[in-house]
Amino acid sequence: MNNYDDHQVQIALRNQEEILTCEAPVTSLELELGRALLECKTGEFYRIHGYETLRSYLASLDISLKRGYRAMRVYEFYIERMALPFKELKNISTSKLDLVRRVVTKENWAEWRKKLQLSYSDLIEEILETQGRKNEKGELRERGIGGFYKLVRIPDYEPPTEKGERIKGQMWQHRDEIVMNI
Numbered sequence: 001m002n003n004y005d006d007h008q009v010q011i012a013l014r015n016q017e018e019i020l021t022c023e024a025p026v027t028s029l030e031l032e033l034g035r036a037l038l039e040c041k042t043g044e045f046y047r048i049h050g051y052e053t054l055r056s057y058l059a060s061l062d063i064s065l066k067r068g069y070r071a072m073r074v075y076e077f078y079i080e081r082m083a084l085p086f087k088e089l090k091n092i093s094t095s096k097l098d099l100v101r102r103v104v105t106k107e108n109w110a111e112w113r114k115k116l117q118l119s120y121s122d123l124i125e126e127i128l129e130t131q132g133r134k135n136e137k138g139e140l141r142e143r144g145i146g147g148f149y150k151l152v153r154i155p156d157y158e159p160p161t162e163k164g165e166r167i168k169g170q171m172w173q174h175r176d177e178i179v180m181n182i
Helices: 006-020 027-043 054-060 065-081 094-100 109-115 120-130
Strands: 165-168 171-174 177-180
Touching: 006 027, 027 054, 027 065, 054 065, 065 094, 094 120
Parallel strands: none
Antiparallel strands: 165 171, 171 177
8 A cells, every 4th residue: 555644645635626626628627627637647646546547547537538638738838838827818729729739839829819719620721821731722731730630622623533532422532631622
């Protein structure tokens, strides 16, 4: 059995209470969840609760890995690294914040803050343009963001007959790219 002092146990219990109060996916709560989970990860408080990994601890609390790790990434990047106040991030989807953190800097934050009002797919388009991954026809030149495929609009696109394979409706796969004809 592990020997934890009363102070460590009290901190771990307080931390777990903070994690459990962050159930609704409202941005401010997600940021609080990110803070509490980072503290739990850093202090290895999950071990005090009898879990070997943060992953198993999250599962026991019924918090998805995707949500938990995204909350930690967003909190660590925007609050700790960029030192932005919570109110600056209020009412912004953590999914969008996580997506744009790949291109956001302190210098361009104001510009990207405005772009966060765009839809998720339009944000992806903005990121691809920023990174120079699209040519003048709107075609994707690389695999996309973070190795994921991106559906792109290419007007009047006709898939090759030999190498293309019809997937569904107007979507086609050709080599490593997935394209959509709209």
